[in-house]
Amino acid sequence: MARRDAAGRRNAVGRRNAVGRRAVAAALGVLLLLAGCTSGDSDVSPTPPPPTGAPLPDLPPYPADTHPFGAHWDWNRYDEFLPYLRKLSGSATYHEISWCSIEPVAGRPDWTALDRIAQRSQDLGIALNIKIRTEMCWATGGTPEFPRGEANKTESTMPLDMAAYQRFVGEVVRRYAPYGVRQYAIENEVNAQQYWRGTPEEYVTLVTAAAEAVHAADPDAVVVDSGISSVAYGFGVVDRLVRAGRDDEAIAAYNAYFQRRIGTRGRKIPQVETIETLRTALDNETNVRNVAFLAATEQLIDDGVVQLRQVHYYEHFEGVPALLDYLAAENPADVPIEAWEVGQFWRDGDGDDISRAEEVVKVSTMLLAGGIRQVMWLPLGYNPNNRAGSEVRYGLLEPDGTEREAGRMFEGLAIAARGATVTPVRRDGLIGVAFQQGAESTLVVWSSEFNDELRVAPVPSLRTGAAGATLTPAGAEVTISDRPILLRATGTPESILADVD
Template identity: 35%
Template sequence: MTCKAMAGIAAALILAVTAGCDSPASVTPTASGTIGTANPVVLEGGAADIGIKWNWNLKPPLAFASKVGWGETFFEVEWCAVRDLPEANRFRQLERILTQSQQMGYRLMVKIRVGGCSGGPEQLDPAEGTRKRPSSLPDDPAAYQQFVTNLVTRYSPRGVKIWAIENEVDANNFWQGSPQDYVQTVKLAADAIRRADPQAAILDAGISSTGYGIALAGELLDAGHDQEALELYQRWYDRRHDTGTARFPLVGSVDQLRSLLQDGRAKRVRAMVAANWEAVNSGAVTAYQLHFYENPDLLPTLLSYIQRHLTRPLPIQGWEIGTAWPGDGYTEQIHGAETARLIGSLLAAQVSPVVYLPLAYTPGGATKVEIFRGLVSPEGQELPSGQVYARYAAALRASTAIRGVGFDGGTGVLIVGPSGTLAAVWPTSTGQLTLKEGSAVAASAPTTPVATGASVAGPLLIDLSSTDAEKALREVSSDLGVTVSAGG
C-alpha cells in the first residue's frame, strides 16, 4: 500500500473517530478509492429486514419473538459433529430449529462451520455460554463440499436462502487453522453453495465486535497516528474494561498499545481480519457479515472502515447486533435509547437484515457476568430496548422506503409505510430535541408519550401520518421545529 493510500485511510479513520455521535447515520465514504456498499438484501417484503437471535432452550422470552412474528434468525451447523451420524439423524436438530422458527414467523439463516474433526478441547463461546470446537481446514475437502451441497439442496426449497461460512474466525474458540486455511475453506463452501443454489446469499464468517477494535487501532498506529489509535482503542473497550470482561487489556499509553499489538493474540486477530478481507474481496461471497456490540458512537467509524476495505460493492448484513455493557454503568433506559440509535443508524446505512442478539440474557452460575444485554428479561418482561425494537419491526414489516435524515443538531431515519411513517431522530453530542407538536415517545421510556413542548436528551420515536417520504420530511420538520433533510 502506498503512503498516499495509507494517509487517506488514516484521515478517514480520524474523521470518524473524532466525529463520535456527531457523525451522520448514513455514512458517506471519505477515503479516495472507496467502493461502498450495494443495495441491501431484503427477503421479507419491506424496505429492510430485521431479526432476533434467541437461546432455543430459554422459553419465557419466546413470547416476545412470537409477538413480533417476522424477520430473520440463525442457527449453526457443525460438519464434524454430524458427519458420522446416520443420515436419518444428521439434521434432526436443524429440522427442529427450522420448524420452530417458521412456526414463529421467522426465516432461518444458517452458519456452516467445520468444527473440530480431530477431537480437540472445546472452548467457551461467551455470547451463548456454550462450548465450541474450533474449526480448521476440512480434512476431506470433497466430503465437506458434498455435505454443504446436501445441506443447501435440502433446505433451500424450504426457505433457507442465506448461508454464512464459519463464525468470528478471529476468536480462538471458533477458528484454530491458519489465515490461508480459512480463505480456502470459504472458497470451498461458497463454490458448493453457489452450485446447489445460484440464488443463495453467501457470507463470510464475520469478525467479532472486539476484533474490530484491534484492527482499527492497528491501522491508525501503522499510519503513524499514535494518539488517535490510543484514543480509539480506549473508547472501543471502555465498557468492557469496567468489569474486567474485555478480551484485550486496558492500555494507558501508545507504547503499551504498540506492545499489545505485537502480542500473539492481537497479531492473530489482525492476520485473521486480513484473511477475511481476502475472502470477502475474492468474489466468493455475495454479502458482508457485520457483528457490532459496542457504544453506538463508534458505529460510523466501523461502517467507514468497511466501506473503505471493500474492493467491490457488497450489501452488508448485520447478523449479530446488540449491546455489550457489563457493569454498574448500564441502565435499561440508556440501553433503550442506544437501541434506537443503533438500529436506526444501520437501517439508514442500508444494512439488512439487522439481527439483534440476544433476545434475552441466559442466566448461569454465580460467577457469570451479564455482558450482552437483551430485549426482554430472562422471565420474558419487555425492556425499553425491546419496546424500541418492536416499534422498528412493526414499521419495517410493510415499509416502502427508508431514508437517513439530518438536521441542525441531530440525525435519524424515516421508515415510510403504506399507513404512515416512523421517524427515529436523536440529537448529536449532548444536545436535546424539543417536540413542538405531534405524537412521540422517548426511546428511553417508549410507553410514555412525550408532552408537547418537552425537551428530551435521547432519541424520539415520532409517528407521522404521511405515507410519502417528502411529505414525512415536512411533517417531522414541523414536529421538531427544524428543517429535516434527507441524506443525513
C-alpha cells in the same frame, strides 16, 4: 510486522482488484453526522486510500411484512420466548450447526433438531440463516483444546476429505432451501482460537470450497463470512488509522470503541493514552491474529467468494461511527452488510432498565442508518447459568421470556420499520434513522452530545413518544434531547423536520 505485511498486501492488491467495481458514495458525510459532527475533513492519507465504497445509505423498501430488526435466541427456551418471537415475524435470525454434531458417526447424519428449527422459523415468518462449522471429530481428526458448554462444542479445523465436506455442505443447502434458507455463513468468528484452529490461508481454502458447494446446490444462495468478532473489528478500525498516520483519531476511536472492555482482557485491551501504548496493543499476538483474519475475510469479499459481510458489534454506541467509517473504506459498495450479532457487552453494568433500553435503540438505529441492512440482537433473553455468572450481554427479555423495556422498544422499532424504506436522518445536530411507509414516516432521533436540546415545530398529524410506547399527538413543539424519541406523521422525513432549531 506480520500484521502490517498481511494488511498491506491486501490493501495493495485487494483494493486494486475491487476498485473497478465500487461506486463512489456519499456515506462518509452521513457517518460524520452520526458522530454528531456537522462538518469534517476528508481522509487524504495515501495509505490506506480515501474511501471509494461504502455501505449504501439508502435501502430499498422491505416487503410489506418484513423488517430489519431480528434476534438470536436459545431454541431450548422456545416456548418461553414464543410470544415475543411472534412479534418479530418478518425479521431474520441465524442458527449455528456443525458437521460433527449433525453427523457424529460417519454416514449417519441426524437432521431432527435442525428440521424442527427450520420448520418453526418458517411458521414464525422469520427467515433462517445457517452458520456451518466443522468442529472436530472423525471428519477432521485432532484433539480439541477448547471444549465449551454442556453441548461440548469445540473449535473447528480443516476437513480430512474436502470432497466429503463439500457433500455435507451441499446436503445442508438442498435440505433447507425448501424452508426458505438462502444465506450460509462459513464458520464463526475464526479470529478466535476457540472457534478456529487453522490459519487464515486455510480458512480461505475452506470458504472457497464451501462456496462452490453452496452455489452448486442452490445458485441463488448467498455465502457469508464467519462474522469476525466485535473486538477484532475494533482492532481493525484502529490498525487502519494507525497505518494511515492518524494517531490522534486512532487513540480516540480505540477509547470510544473499547470503553467497556478496557482492562477486561489484560494486555490485549489495555488503557491507551499514547500512540506507543496503542502500537504495543496492536502487536499483541492475539490482536495480530485478529487483524490477519479480518484481512483474509476481506480478501474473500473482494474476490467475490463471499457475497455478504457479517458484522458483530457488542460495544458502546459511541463506537459505532468508527466502525461505520471503517466499513465505508473497506467494504465494496455492491456487497451488502448485515449485523448478525449486535449486543451490549457491559460486565457488571450498572445502567437502569430505561437507559440500557435506550442504548439498544441507539446502537440498532445507528447501524441501520449507516447502511447495515439487518440488525439481530443477541441474546434475546440471557442465560442466567452462563460461564461468567452475570449478565455480561444484555437481553431484550428476562430469562423466562418476560419483556423488558428493551424488548418493548425493540418491538417498536420493528413495527416502525415493517415494509418501510430506510434512510439516515441528515440534519445538523440530529442522529437517527427514518422509516417511510407509503404516505407516513416514522423517525427515531436524538440530539448529539455536541448540541443542546433541539425543538421540532409540530406538523399536522405529528405524534410522538418513546419507542415501544403509545404515541400521542404533539400539540406544540417537540423537544429532542439525548434520549431517543419517535416522531410519526404524514409526509416525508424531510417535511417532518422542516422546522428544527
